[in-house]
Amino acid sequence: MREVAVSGVSMTRFGKYMEKGLRELSAEVILGAANDAGIDLKDIQFASVGNSLAGLITGQESVRGQVILKEVGLGGIPVTNVENACATSSTAFFECWMAVASGYCDVALALGVEKLFCGDTARSNAALATCIDVDVEGRMGFSFLGWYAAEARSHMETYGTTQEQMAKVSVKSHKNGSLNPYAQYQKEVSIEEVLSSRPIAWPITLLMCAPIGDGAAAAILTSKDIARRHTSEPITIASSELTSGRILDCRRAESAGALTEMLAKKSYEKSGIGPEDLGVVELHDAFSPAEISIYEDLGLCNRGEGGRLVDEGKTEIGGTIPVNTSGGLAAKGHPVGATGIAMITEIVWQLRGLAGKRQVEPRPKVGLVQNGGGLVAGEYAADAIHILKR
Amino acid sequence: MAGQDTSKDTKKGKEPLPFLRPGLFVAPLSSEETPHLIGSRCKLCGRVFFPKRTVCFDCKHLDTSTMEEVHLSLKGKLHTGLFVHAAPEGFKTPYAIGFIDLPEGVRVFSQLVGENLSDEVLTAGREAEMIIEKIREDEAGNDVVAYKFKVI
Numbered sequence: 450m451r452e453v454a455v456s457g458v459s460m461t462r463f464g465k466y467m468e469k470g471l472r473e474l475s476a477e478v479i480l481g482a483a484n485d486a487g488i489d490l491k492d493i494q495f496a497s498v499g500n501s502l503a504g505l506i507t508g509q510e511s512v513r514g515q516v517i518l519k520e521v522g523l524g525g526i527p528v529t530n531v532e533n534a535c536a537t538s539s540t541a542f543f544e545c546w547m548a549v550a551s552g553y554c555d556v557a558l559a560l561g562v563e564k565l566f567c568g569d570t571a572r573s574n575a576a577l578a579t580c581i582d583v584d585v586e587g588r589m590g591f592s593f594l595g596w597y598a599a600e601a602r603s604h605m606e607t608y609g610t611t612q613e614q615m616a617k618v619s620v621k622s623h624k625n626g627s628l629n630p631y632a633q634y635q636k637e638v639s640i641e642e643v644l645s646s647r648p649i650a651w652p653i654t655l656l657m658c659a660p661i662g663d664g665a666a667a668a669i670l671t672s673k674d675i676a677r678r679h680t681s682e683p684i685t686i687a688s689s690e691l692t693s694g695r696i697l698d699c700r701r702a703e704s705a706g707a708l709t710e711m712l713a714k715k716s717y718e719k720s721g722i723g724p725e726d727l728g729v730v731e732l733h734d735a736f737s738p739a740e741i742s743i744y745e746d747l748g749l750c751n752r753g754e755g756g757r758l759v760d761e762g763k764t765e766i767g768g769t770i771p772v773n774t775s776g777g778l779a780a781k782g783h784p785v786g787a788t789g790i791a792m793i794t795e796i797v798w799q800l801r802g803l804a805g806k807r808q809v810e811p812r813p814k815v816g817l818v819q820n821g822g823g824l825v826a827g828e829y830a831a832d833a834i835h836i837l838k839r
Numbered sequence: 840m841a842g843q844d845t846s847k848d849t850k851k852g853k854e855p856l857p858f859l860r861p862g863l864f865v866a867p868l869s870s871e872e873t874p875h876l877i878g879s880r881c882k883l884c885g886r887v888f889f890p891k892r893t894v895c896f897d898c899k900h901l902d903t904s905t906m907e908e909v910h911l912s913l914k915g916k917l918h919t920g921l922f923v924h925a926a927p928e929g930f931k932t933p934y935a936i937g938f939i940d941l942p943e944g945v946r947v948f949s950q951l952v953g954e955n956l957s958d959e960v961l962t963a964g965r966e967a968e969m970i971i972e973k974i975r976e977d978e979a980g981n982d983v984v985a986y987k988f989k990v991i
């Protein structure tokens with residue numbers, strides 16, 4: 450496998466776009482990423498298009514990628530359509546990494562796009578509810594919410610983590626989001642506001658939940674040689690890892706160790722990079738309490754110390770290991786199929802020093818992205834970790 | 840065109856998909872019968888599964904006759920229980936959900952019911968018994984009947 454560069458990235462602001470569809474949102478970021486990479490659209494030799502739920506929202510269940518790419522005149526190349534719930538576009542990115550790393554092609558486009566606002570909230574929610582096993586979970590009343598709440602409680606019982614610490618994560622996310630012009634929510638909130646917002650499932654309150662939204666993000670992956678034509682300091686992919694959940698049959702993580710912990714270990718081994726080398730992290734805070742246990746999964750602290758990391762402010766911009774500088778899913782927003790590449794975009798911007806008011810100083814050399822998707826039998830259906838470096 | 844449904848019975852094609860996957864449970868037809876969940880047991884290692892399945896997760900034997908259908912115990916112990924205040928369509932919030940550990944070593948997800956349920960009552964280790972009851976309403980407003988666990 451050869452080294453692969455992330456030569457261009459682009460994302461729309463996340464939010465509500467009633468006047469734009471998948472094609473318009475996608476066109477904006479495809480052109481943006483190509484411009485950023487200094488390539489022409491005709492240079493693209495392979496495209497992987499990630500979208501999770503448009504089949505249920507718009508009825509375009511099949512060949513979404515081809516329909517979307519037609520908007521920018523891209524055709525006559527291999528196009529794959531990728532779906533992995535919230536980890537959809539990390540999966541598209543992974544496919545493009547494989548295509549370039551293997552030498553199959555030199556320039557690949559990874560796209561993630563989602564349009565959840567459709568004027569019918571019940572329809573959006575029903576679509577989101579399919580990111581689990583509908584037979585024995587969804588139709589019986591299960592949802593992400595129940596799982597995340599149960600995990601949060603178990604962390605509290607085992608390690609003494611508090612609801613206030615979980616609220617602080619949301620406060621940090623919203624503070625970072627207020628510095629990010631691409632975030633859906635750009636307004637700070639207080640601990641009191643988070644704790645007194647509508648109860649969803651204890652300890653989770655409304656302000657700890659990722660909102661639904663629309664948006665797109667794209668990345669151009671190239672060989673390192675091509676990247677060097679445009680920049681003297683390419684951002685390269687130190688490791689690209691994807692796994693499905695193990696088959697736990699609802700036995701859940703207690704018998705197997707956390708999936709993300711296992712994947713992080715593999716990523717660190719393959720890249721030769723350890724958690725102590727990371728300068729910035731984007732992780733999957735679909736609900737704020739999850740951020741605390743993912744710190745531990747990624748080895749940013751010891752097991753059980755995630756709450757303390759928050760109290761000490763270590764994961765804030767300016768802390769020793771800034772996490773979710775973009776505002777995370779809670780504030781930046783979570784248009785499911787666009788989320789993974791948007792997380793990667795934030796890390797690329799941080800490594801290049803282009804993150805504006807939320808730039809981590811000194812400019813980080815290495816960043817990590819963790820993006821989990823769906824839930825089957827007590828674990829993510831898909832989990833992806835990308836480590837990028839300059 | 841490949842895959843096109845050439846069936847003349849277009850009306851049938853418009854019926855909603857069956858709401859529940861078949862083969863999950865048996866509802867009693869008379870008062871002498873008891874309800875039960877249908878699981879599978881691996882004859883090689885003894886591991887029991889719910890719902891029933893073709894291949895044992897551990898042994899992964901290619902001969903499906905190594906798996907046999909079993910009735911699961913009615914009573915188990917709560918592993919996790921909690922109230923949720925947001926739900927998919929058709930469920931009335933707030934409602935309680937949880938995981939129940941059955942003696943066979945199976946963990947089942949289910950809605951939870953019972954008298955005076957609260958977050959404080961839904962503690963690990965509480966006994967819970969399977970019942971057949973309305974679990975929600977479908978899109979047309981009809982009752983959907985399936986399994987639930989009653990916290991004792």
Ligand SMILES: [Zn+2]
Binds near residue numbers: 882884885886899
């Ligand atoms: Zn077996």
